[in-house]
Structures are given as structure tokens and as C-alpha cells.
Amino acid sequence: MERELALELARVTELAALAAAPWMGRGDKNSADGAATEAMRSMFDSVSIRGTVVIGEGEMDEAPMLYIGEQVGSMQGPEVDVAVDPLEGTEIVAKGLNNALAVLAVAGKGQLLHAPDMYMEKLAVGPALAGKLSLNDPVRTTVEKASLALGKPIRDLTVMVLDRERHKDIIRELRETGVRIKLLSDGDVAGAMAPSFPEAGIDMYVGSGGAPEGVLAAAALKCLGGEIQGRLMPENDEQTERCIAMGLTDPRKLLYIDDMVGTDDVIFSATGVTPGEFLGGVRYLPDQRAETHSMVMRAKTRTIRYIRSSHYLPNKPLLNK
Structure with missing residues (x-):
């Protein structure tokens, strides 16, 4: 996998975290999860992969998007397995607690375990x-x-x-x-x-x-x-x-x-939704901006990148649909 892919994937988890953050402390875990899932799915369209979801939101008849077997990405680039959890910690966000993340992992086709929901x-x-x-x-x-x-x-x-x-x-x-x-x-x-x-x-x-x-x-x-x-x-x-x-x-x-x-390369990206042990959460700033804290890692090089980003929210059309 190309190393440039790591930063593309960080943008996916960033958007999912930004979509979930407004639901923090509102007691509505389903809306928080739905917002994160829709944002993540939309952002995948810009990622240069031919991806198949192997860990996702459920079977096709259980989830409207990011379901197991769904094809994601621009359909240009490497063929990969994709594992996602758009909002890891739905209850955490609903209750306004710590350690909620938007996470995903990408590996070569056939590398990720098709783990059943148990x-x-x-x-x-x-x-x-x-x-x-x-x-x-x-x-x-x-x-x-x-x-x-x-x-x-x-x-x-x-x-x-x-x-x-x-x-x-x-x-x-x-x-x-x-x-x-x-x-x-x-x-x-x-x-x-x-x-x-x-x-x-x-x-x-x-x-x-x-x-x-x-x-x-x-x-x-x-x-x-x-x-x-x-x-x-x-x-x-x-x-x-x-x-x-x-x-x-x-x-x-x-x-x-x-x-x-698997034994080959893996890329992992996570963005904090609420503050946690090793990542800060989404923080709202003046002038319609929000700050995110992400990490993106690659197994082949064992490089860990921490990304602190400031987003101008009116220019995020996928959040303002």
C-alpha cells in the first residue's frame, strides 16, 4: 500500500469524529452513530482504494451503509480489506464520557479476519x-x-x-x-x-x-x-x-x-471524539472552527503520526447536508 494512503484515511476518521461530536452528552447514541457512519461512508468516496468492508456496521440487511461486503473507495488504487467502527463508544458519546473514537483499518485483500459479531x-x-x-x-x-x-x-x-x-x-x-x-x-x-x-x-x-x-x-x-x-x-x-x-x-x-x-502491511487511523488516554476529543473553537486530534499508523514502518487539525465547518459540505 502507498504511504500517501495513510493521510487520506486520517481525513475519513476526522470527518466521522466531527459528525459524531455534536451529539456528545445528548443521550442519543443511535443518532451519534448514524451521523458518524454517514460521514465516514461519504468520505470514503474520495479515497484512492478499491475496498471491501470486512468489519463494519453489520450485514447488508442490518445496516444501510458500511455493511459487510460493501465496496468503498474511488475504485482506483489498491484492492484492500477495510475494517471500520465509525463511532467506537456510542454510549460514551451519549453520556459525555471519555475515550470515544472514530477508527478504521486497511490491509491488503484477504488479510483481515472476517470476525463474526460475537x-x-x-x-x-x-x-x-x-x-x-x-x-x-x-x-x-x-x-x-x-x-x-x-x-x-x-x-x-x-x-x-x-x-x-x-x-x-x-x-x-x-x-x-x-x-x-x-x-x-x-x-x-x-x-x-x-x-x-x-x-x-x-x-x-x-x-x-x-x-x-x-x-x-x-x-x-x-x-x-x-x-x-x-x-x-x-x-x-x-x-x-x-x-x-x-x-x-x-x-x-x-x-x-x-x-x-495478516502478515503484510496494515494502516490504522483513529480520531478522538471525546478526550481519552492518548487522543484529545473534538474541541469547538471561535469563528465556526473545530479542532481534531488523530493518529495514523502503518505497520510496515511502525511510524505513528499525530495530526492536530483545525477545520472550518462551513466548508465541510458532507457535514452540512
């Missing part, structure tokens, strides 16, 4: 712990290995977990080890990315979340040098058959980054 068990770490832990281990063993690898007492480790009832046993086990726990209200992709940013102060991310979000997180972590391991959690025979139909012959296989995003 839970995935996850373990995500930053570069310092990459290759040193296993999702197969009990939580206590994982904590002990992390402590040894980092040279930090267990009491000084911080583990992030989504605040969900299904995680009560994991949270109890973690508390028994003596680690600090940071509970996350929403934002599964941001949570998995957090251990790769020293300023976030997070050593590990554990628990279950959406499988599509796992693929997006894997794309980011491939660029950051971190690691995510995942295991799909089909709840019944129907979900198991769905995995098999999507090419996952062993639905409960332990998945690594290369299983989720």
Missing part, C-alpha cells in the same frame, strides 16, 4: 510484554509473569477491564493478586490499545469484548509493536456454524495478531 476473549499488552504472556494461562499466572517480565511488584501493575457483570470473576481474581484495576465503561478498541501508550499507565487489558473490535485493536497493535491474543466465544451451535461459514474452521482456536490482520 464475544472474543482478549489479552492485550504493550511492546514490553509482547510475546511473554499467554491467554491460555490463568489470570494469576498471567499477572505473575507480567510482574517478572516488567520487573515491577504485582501491587504496582495496573490492569484495565471493561466494567461488565460477565467480568465479575476476572475482577475478583485480579483483586486477589493485589494489582490495581482500572474499570472501563466502554471503548473496547481504546482499552486494548492503552497498554501500548506509557502515558496511559496501563500494563494489560483483559476480558471479553466484541470480536470485530478485536480485529481493529489487532491492526493498531501491529503498528504499535504491542500484542493481542483472542479466542472467539460462540454461545450456541448457530454461532459456531456462523464462525465456520466465515472460514474459521476451529472457532475456539487461540488467535494472534497475524491471524487477525
Whole structure:
């Protein structure tokens, strides 16, 4: 993939974030998600790719746009797989909380895992712990290995977990080890990315979340040098058959980054909608301007670009339709 594509993709997540931001704190997650999705889909028309959505807003009969299988881009340029979450953290925006993002990832055709919409068990770490832990281990063993690898007492480790009832046993086990726990209200992709940013102060991310979000997180972590391991959690025979139909012959296989995003190049872009651990949110300025904070990364070079942009909103026709 051409490196110039990275900046084109940043413009896509910027517009999605700008479209979602006016809904911050209004208690209407569906309108926020719809605005971000429409803006992202419209902006893709200007991107020089022949893209196929493999992680999106749902099946064709569930989503009006950015559905799985939809063709996006100008239809000129490389043939690629596209994974999107126009608004990662719909509840976050509705409640006016932190860590909402507009995110997307692009990889060569056939590289991205066609992850079904179900839970995935996850373990995500930053570069310092990459290759040193296993999702197969009990939580206590994982904590002990992390402590040894980092040279930090267990009491000084911080583990992030989504605040969900299904995680009560994991949270109890973690508390028994003596680690600090940071509970996350929403934002599964941001949570998995957090251990790769020293300023976030997070050593590990554990628990279950959406499988599509796992693929997006894997794309980011491939660029950051971190690691995510995942295991799909089909709840019944129907979900198991769905995995098999999507090419996952062993639905409960332990998945690594290369299983989720392939071995070739990946580009990942994220723009903050609300302020977060590693990106600022959309900020409104005088004179009908708004400021966005984005990051765009490429796995091949491991370059991370932070982009701070000031947008003159009247000149954004896709936001003013």
C-alpha cells in the first residue's frame, strides 16, 4: 500500500469524529452513530482504494451503509480489506464520557479476519510484554509473569477491564493478586490499545469484548509493536456454524495478531471524539472552527503520526447536508 494512503484515511476518521461530536452528552447514541457512519461512508468516496468492508456496521440487511461486503473507495488504487467502527463508544458519546473514537483499518485483500459479531476473549499488552504472556494461562499466572517480565511488584501493575457483570470473576481474581484495576465503561478498541501508550499507565487489558473490535485493536497493535491474543466465544451451535461459514474452521482456536490482520502491511487511523488516554476529543473553537486530534499508523514502518487539525465547518459540505 502507498504511504500517501495513510493521510487520506486520517481525513475519513476526522470527518466521522466531527459528525459524531455534536451529539456528545445528548443521550442519543443511535443518532451519534448514524451521523458518524454517514460521514465516514461519504468520505470514503474520495479515497484512492478499491475496498471491501470486512468489519463494519453489520450485514447488508442490518445496516444501510458500511455493511459487510460493501465496496468503498474511488475504485482506483489498491484492492484492500477495510475494517471500520465509525463511532467506537456510542454510549460514551451519549453520556459525555471519555475515550470515544472514530477508527478504521486497511490491509491488503484477504488479510483481515472476517470476525463474526460475537464475544472474543482478549489479552492485550504493550511492546514490553509482547510475546511473554499467554491467554491460555490463568489470570494469576498471567499477572505473575507480567510482574517478572516488567520487573515491577504485582501491587504496582495496573490492569484495565471493561466494567461488565460477565467480568465479575476476572475482577475478583485480579483483586486477589493485589494489582490495581482500572474499570472501563466502554471503548473496547481504546482499552486494548492503552497498554501500548506509557502515558496511559496501563500494563494489560483483559476480558471479553466484541470480536470485530478485536480485529481493529489487532491492526493498531501491529503498528504499535504491542500484542493481542483472542479466542472467539460462540454461545450456541448457530454461532459456531456462523464462525465456520466465515472460514474459521476451529472457532475456539487461540488467535494472534497475524491471524487477525495478516502478515503484510496494515494502516490504522483513529480520531478522538471525546478526550481519552492518548487522543484529545473534538474541541469547538471561535469563528465556526473545530479542532481534531488523530493518529495514523502503518505497520510496515511502525511510524505513528499525530495530526492536530483545525477545520472550518462551513466548508465541510458532507457535514452540512
